[in-house]
Amino acid sequence: MTVESTAARTPRRSASTKSTAGKRTTAKKGAGAAQGTEPQLVQLLTPEGKRVKNAEYDKYVAAITPEELRGLYRDMVLTRRFDAEATALQRQGELGLWASLLGQEAAQIGSGRALRDDDYVFPTYREHGVAWCRGVDPTNLLGMFRGVNNGGWDPNGNNFHLYTIVIGSQTLHATGYAMGIAKDGADSAVIAYFGDGASSQGDVAESFTFSAVYNAPVVFFCQNNQWAISEPTEKQTRVPLYQRAQGFGFPGVRVDGNDVLACLAVTKWALERARGGEGPTLVEAYTYRMGAHTTSDDPSRYRGDEERLAWEAKDPILRLRRYLEASNHADEAFFAELETESETLGRRVREAVRAMPDPDHFAIFENVYADGHALVDEERAQFAAYQASFADGQGD
Ligand SMILES: Cc1ncc(C[n+]2csc(CCOP(=O)(O)OP(=O)(O)O)c2C)c(N)n1
Ligand SMILES: [Mg+2]
Numbered sequence: 035m036t037v038e039s040t041a042a043r044t045p046r047r048s049a050s051t052k053s054t055a056g057k058r059t060t061a062k063k064g065a066g067a068a069q070g071t072e073p074q075l076v077q078l079l080t081p082e083g084k085r086v087k088n089a090e091y092d093k094y095v096a097a098i099t100p101e102e103l104r105g106l107y108r109d110m111v112l113t114r115r116f117d118a119e120a121t122a123l124q125r126q127g128e129l130g131l132w133a134s135l136l137g138q139e140a141a142q143i144g145s146g147r148a149l150r151d152d153d154y155v156f157p158t159y160r161e162h163g164v165a166w167c168r169g170v171d172p173t174n175l176l177g178m179f180r181g182v183n184n185g186g187w188d189p190n191g192n193n194f195h196l197y198t199i200v201i202g203s204q205t206l207h208a209t210g211y212a213m214g215i216a217k218d219g220a221d222s223a224v225i226a227y228f229g230d231g232a233s234s235q236g237d238v239a240e241s242f243t244f245s246a247v248y249n250a251p252v253v254f255f256c257q258n259n260q261w262a263i264s265e266p267t268e269k270q271t272r273v274p275l276y277q278r279a280q281g282f283g284f285p286g287v288r289v290d291g292n293d294v295l296a297c298l299a300v301t302k303w304a305l306e307r308a309r310g311g312e313g314p315t316l317v318e319a320y321t322y323r324m325g326a327h328t329t330s331d332d333p334s335r336y337r338g339d340e341e342r343l344a345w346e347a348k349d350p351i352l353r354l355r356r357y358l359e360a361s362n363h364a365d366e367a368f369f370a371e372l373e374t375e376s377e378t379l380g381r382r383v384r385e386a387v388r389a390m391p392d393p394d395h396f397a398i399f400e401n402v403y404a405d406g407h408a409l410v411d412e413e414r415a416q417f418a419a420y421q422a423s424f425a426d427g428q429g430d
Contacts, residue, residue: 073274075320076300077290081348083356085295094299100363106147106294107358108372110139110351113163115376116172119383120162120179124329128387129179133160137292137324140350141257143167144297145225145319148305152193152222154211156204159197160257161227168194172379173386182390184401202228202235205254209241212250212308223308225253225301231262233278234270242282242314251308253301254279254316257291259323264336276318284314291321292350322348395421 078088078095117135124132135142138160146167149155157164165175169192177186178197185196198204208226215222232238233256245252258275260267271278279286285307289300297319304315322345326333358364399414 073276073288075288075290076296077293078295078299079290079293079353079357081292081353083353083358083360085357085361088296088299091296091299091303094302095295098295098298100361103354103358104364104368106143106298107351107354107364108375109143109147109163109166110294110354111372112376112379113139113143113166114351115379116166116383117162119380120176121325121329123176123384123387124179129176129329130181131179131328131330133328134323134325135160135162137322137345137350138257138259138319139163140294140354141255141291141297141319141321144294144299145227145255145301145317148298148301149225150222150305152220153305154193154195154208154215154222154224156195156208156211156224156226157197158201158204158227158229158232159199160229161197164227165194168192170194173383176383176387177390180387180390182393202232202237204228205232205238205241206244208252208254209245209248209250212245212252212314213248216249216251221309223251223253223305225255225305227255227257229262230256230258230260230267230270230275231265232256233275234262242279242284242316245314246283249311249313251311252314253304253308254314255301256316256318257321258318259291259321260341261323261327261333261337263327263331264333266337274318276316279314279316284316286316286318288318288320291319292345292348292353294350294354321350 076088076091077086078091079085114136120129120132121134123129142161142163143166146155146164149167155161155164155168162172162175166172170187174186175197177183187194187196189195195204195207198207205226205228208224212224215224226241228238238254241252242254244250245254256275258267262270267275274288276286276288287300287304289296291297300317304317307313307315322342324342324345355364355369396414396417399410399417402410
């Protein structure tokens with residue numbers, strides 16, 4: 035991954051642009067600056083784990099039971115454990131690359147648990163927590179990152195599409211899919227995940243336009259984790275991302291992306307709108323990418339520790355733990371059992387990755403064109419000759 039050279043030297047909070055008069059103007063932090071409005075943030079759990087009331091969204095989590103709260107906590111802990119294991123496996127040479135979700139557990143588990151089984155998810159490459167909620171076996175996420183398959187799960191098995199690397203393109207797929215299910219008369223909904231960086235893509239703007247005018251039952255779930263590799267959000271937008279929706283004619287809401295309850299409530303609301311024929315919604319989950327962009331990235335080249343430390347204090351898992359403890363919804367035995375379960379998951383993931391069979395050497399040439407292609411045939415022949423040049427004829 036490349037690093038934008040100036041970003042490595044420029045303090046990130048001083049994004050500036052040239053005005054038409056040629057004078058340099060500084061973009062005020064957080065958006066709203068351009069419209070003179072302070073961004074609103076939906077929060078139900080403070081970083082200290084205190085439950086705060088919210089007239090609009092409380093009803094979406096009012097019936098939640100202590101068991102369900104523990105379930106959300108378990109989902110986040112196991113997802114983080116899986117993610118840490120995958121990062122370690124990449125460091126040990128078992129995976130070619132890994133894109134960590136560290137810090138984004140609440141955004142993903144909250145929104146993922148708001149979905150119904152018959153809803154359809156279009157993820158990016160970082161939605162390991164959503165995959166968990168959909169019931170995709172976590173080990174299946176690792177095949178592509180090990181380079182042994184092109185995806186590793188059947189998208190229709192869990193209504194969870196394959197990971198998408200082409201930034202923003204899945205928002206168009208989601209919009210088309212949503213338009214399709216609306217024509218079928220289904221009352222299910224579609225959710226498209228994308229990042230703050232993706233919000234600058236033309237594909238995303240086009241999907242906003244189409245979904246709005248066709249009133250498509252789609253939720254656009256943007257995880258604003260403050261960075262697009264080395265580019266800060268200030269370089270993507272002069273208004274808070276959620277406010278962009280207004281210009282397309284549908285509502286946008288910014289939710290505390292480190293608050294699993296708020297993410298659950300706001301996503302439920304947005305899905306309800308979609309099911310009720312009210313069209314698309316943009317949810318901006320305001321969160322933070324605690325780790326590197328991927329294991330190929332070194333964030334110390336473009337951002338300081340203070341920022342990460344400030345976000346660590348808002349950790350999504352810690353705040354729910356504080357709430358569970360303060361409200362006596364979980365005891366020590368629960369946390370201890372979960373610790374054991376986490377270690378078991380880590381071991382299972384390690385063993386599964388190491389046991390993944392290598393693909394056939396020639397599999398890479400399949401599934402490129404349905405009817406074959408002269409260039410692919412030529413490359414296959416070249417590769418065959420190369421393989422044959424080894425003593426064992428295998429090239430291993
Ligand atoms: C169309 C396209 N352009 C560029 C890239 C290279 N690229 C990979 S990830 C990334 C940044 C994406 O940032 P964001 O949307 O904020 O998602 P995040 O990685 O932070 O989750 C870029 C530019 C790509 N994969 N696809
Ligand atoms: Mg981002």
